[in-house]
Amino acid sequence: MSESGLQQARDKMAGAGVSPVAIEVFSHYYRQLEEGATGLIPESTIDPMLEVPQLSDVEISDADAAAALDATVVIKLNGGLGTSMGMDKAKSLLPVRDGKSFLDLIVQQVRSARAATGARLPLLFMNSFRTQSDTLAALAAYPDLAVEGVPLDFLQSKEPKLRADDLTPVDWPADPELEWCPPGHGDLYPSLLGSGVLKALLDQGFTYASVSNADNLGAGPNAQIAGWFAASGAPYAAEVCTRTANDRKGGHLAIRKSDGQLILRDTAMTPDEDMHFFTDEHVHPYFHTNNLWFDLRELDRVLTERDGVLGLPLIKNVKTVDPADSTSPEVIQIESAMGTAVEVFEGATAIAVGRERFLPVKTTNELLLLRSDVYDLGDDGRLTQASAIPAIDLDSGYFKKIDAFEKRFASGAPSLRDATSLTVKGDWTFGSDVRVTGAATLADTGSPERVADGSELSA
Template sequence: MRTDGQPPPAIASFLHFHRLLETGATGLLTAAEALPVERLTDYEELDGYELSGYEYVDQALILKFNGGLGTSMGLDLPRCLLPVRDGLTFLDYIARQVSYLQQQLDRHVPLMFMNSFHTRAATLAALTAYPELRNGIAPDFVQHRFPKIDPATLEPAAWSANPDREWCPPGHGDVFASLDTTGLLDKLLAAGYRYVFLSNADNLGATLDIKILGYMVENRVPLLMEVANRTLSDRKGGHLAQNADGGLLLREFAQCPEAELDGFQDIRRYQFFNTNNLWAHLPSIKETLRNHCGFLPLPPIFNRKPVDPTDVSTPEVIQMESAAGSSISVVPGAAALRVPRIRFLPVKRCEDLLIVQSDVYRTTRNHRLVMNPKRINPQPRRAPTVHLDPRYYGHYRDLEARFPCGAPSLVRCLSLEVEGDVRFGRDVVIEGNVRIRNPKASPMLIPDGTVLDDNNS
C-alpha cells in the first residue's frame, strides 16, 4: 500500500480490518446486539427549520458516492453514467438538480463526487457538460483502495491476468478519511464550509433539503442519517438498530448471522432502513478523525466476491469494506431522521430501471422523479413489484433488447413477473397482477398495443 501511494490513515484502516479478519472476527451483529428502534424525529415535524437552512446554505455542499461500476447490470462504466430516463444519466439528473437548486436559492452550492480509481476519468469527462457547476472547489476526490485478500492465506490476492483487479475500493465508509487525507476537508473548513449532504449517485430522490439542514444547525447534530419505513422490498437492505445503551447503529444484510436472517427481514421489528442519505457537520467529523488516528473504526464488512467481478468463474477473494452509515455508531451524538419515501429512489437492478423508465414516475421541473398522480390516487402509493428472469434481463443490454420501444405502461400495475425470453412491443399496458411465462427457447412477442391484466396474463 505504501508503494501504491496510500496514506498512513488508509494503511492503518486496512490493518485494523485485517487484524479483525485474522482473529476470526466475522463482522456479524446478532439480534441481541442490534435492538429495534421505536421512535424517531419525523420529517413532518421540521416545519420552520427552513429559515435556518436558508441562512446556512452558504456553508453546505453536496457529495455523491460514486465509487462503483455498473457491473451488476453488465456495464463496465461508472454507475452514474448509466442511461436512466429520457436519454439522461444519473449524473445528468444530479447536475440538473443542483443547477435548479442554485437558481431557486440564488446561492452556489458546490457539488463533489467521491470517485474510485475505476470511475474518476469518465465521471470528470461527463461533468464538463455542466460548466455552471464549477466554483473553484475541487469537483471530486479519489477514495483509498485496499488489496483484495486471498481467503486461504489472508495475504493480498494476486491476479496476473489483470493486476488492477487485485485492488478494491473499501466501501463508502472510507469517505471521511479520504476527504481528510486528500487535504480537501481542511480546504473546505478554511473556505467556510461546515455541512455536507452525502448520498449515493444512483439515488434519484436524494436532493439537498434546507429543512433538514436547518434541523442539523439548530440542534447541533454532528451526523444525521435519513431513514425510511421498511417495506417488503427493503427487507434485505441495511436497517437501523440500537445497542443496549440506546446508541444507534446500522446493521447490513452481510452483517447478520445466517441463522437470524428471518429476524433481520422482519419489517415490523426493525421498522427503519438506511437510505444512505447522510448529513455531517464537518468540524465534528474532523475532531472524530483526530481522535481515531485519521480514520473511523467502523464495523467491518467482509464480502466474498470473484477477483474479477465481470467473471464469476475467477477465484474468490475477500473485500474488506465498511458502510458510511455505520458512522452513526462512531460519531458521538449522531442521530437519525425518518423521511418520506420520495427521498429514496435507487436504481440497483434492471427491474428498478424498468420502473423508473415507465409512467409510474414523472419528471418535475426541478429534475426530480415523483410518482405519477394516477398511481397515488387511488392507491397504492408505492412502485409496482417487478421480477424479470435474470437469464434474459440481468444486464442493461438485455433489457434494451427486450423492450426496444421503451417500458410498458405500469402506472396501474401492482406486480409484474416475467419468466423466460419475452419481447415487448410498443405501447404495451400492464395492469393489476400480471405473470408472463414463456417456457420455449424461442422468444415470445407481446404485440404493439397489448393490454395485459389479471384476467388475461
C-alpha cells in the same frame, strides 16, 4: 505469516500511490481480521430503534433552511460500475429519462436548488479508480457547476484483495486490476481527509455534508432537512424510512445495550441465526436509506484525534479473485459501511423521511419503473411518483444485463400507471406504446416473442 502479509499489502498500496491515511485505515482492519473479528452484531446485544423524529413534523423557517443549505456540500457516492447489471462504467452515466443519465439529473437537481435558495451548494462525486475518468468527462458538459475552491470529485481509495488462506495480497497476472478492490463506502471519511477535500471545504466556510448514493435520485438537495440538522446540533444524522415487507434486506439502526449508542446493523453484520429478527419489519420498523448528514467540523476533529482512523466496524467479504470464475482463489475483501459512523459520534441521531427520498436502482426492474410513466420528471430533475408502484419481475435470464434489457425495451418502457404488477418469463421484446393494466404476466413459450406495438397487457 500474517505480519508479513500486512507489510506486503502496505508496500503494494504505497507503490500504487494510495494515500498514507488509507494505508493506516487498511492496517487497522487487517489487524482486526487476523485477530478473528467478524463484525457480526447478535440480536441479543441490541434493542430496536422504535422512536424517530419525523420530517413531516419539522418546522423550519425558509430563511433558516436556506442558510443551512448554503453551508452544505452535496456528496454522491459514485464508485460503482453497475457490474451486477453488466456495466463496465459508472452506473451514474446510465440513461434514466429523456436521454438524461443519473449524473445529468443530479446536476439538474443541484442547479435547481441553487436557483431556488441562493445556496452555493457544491456538488462532489466520490469516484473510484474505475469511474473517475468517465465521470469527469461527463461533467465537462457543465462548466458552470464547480464552486470556487472546491473540486468536482475526489478519489476513493483502493486496497489489495487478500488470499483467504494466508492473508497475503493475491496475485492475478491474468488481470492485475482484479487484485484490487474498493474498501466499501466507509472509505468516504478517510478519503475526504487524505485527498485534502475536507480541508478545502472547511476553508471555504462549509459546515455540513449531505451524502447519498448516485443511483438514488430521490435524495436530492433538501433545505428543510438541512435546516433541521443545523438546528439539532447533532454531529451526524441518518435518514430512515418506514420498513415494509419489501425492505427486508435493508440495514437498520439499533441501540447497543452496552452503552446506549445508536449503531447500524447491515445484512453482512447479522449472524445467520438472527436473520429472522433482521428481516422482520415489525421488530425493526425502520430501514437505513444510506442518506447521511454530518458536521464537517466534527468529522475533522474526530479524524484528527484518531489519526485518520475512525474505527468503523469491520465487514469481512469473502469472494473469489475473479468474480466471474468460481474456481479462482478465494479472497477476503476488507470493507466498511459509511453508515456505521453513526456509532462514532456521540449524540448522533436519525430522522424518518418519506419514501420519495429513497429511489435506488440496483436492478433493471427498478430501472424500468423510473423510465415508465409511474414517475413524472420535473424541470428540477426530480422524479415524482404519479401512481401506485407496481411489482416488476423481469426474467433475469433475459433482462438482468443492461444491454439485453435495452434491446428488449428499445421502443421505450411500457405504460405502467394502471398496472399492479408485471411479470415477464422468457424472452420477450416490447414494441412501442404498450400499456399494462392490472396484474399482467407473460409466460415463457420457449421461443423469442414480441409484444406488438400498441398492445394492452392485463390479467
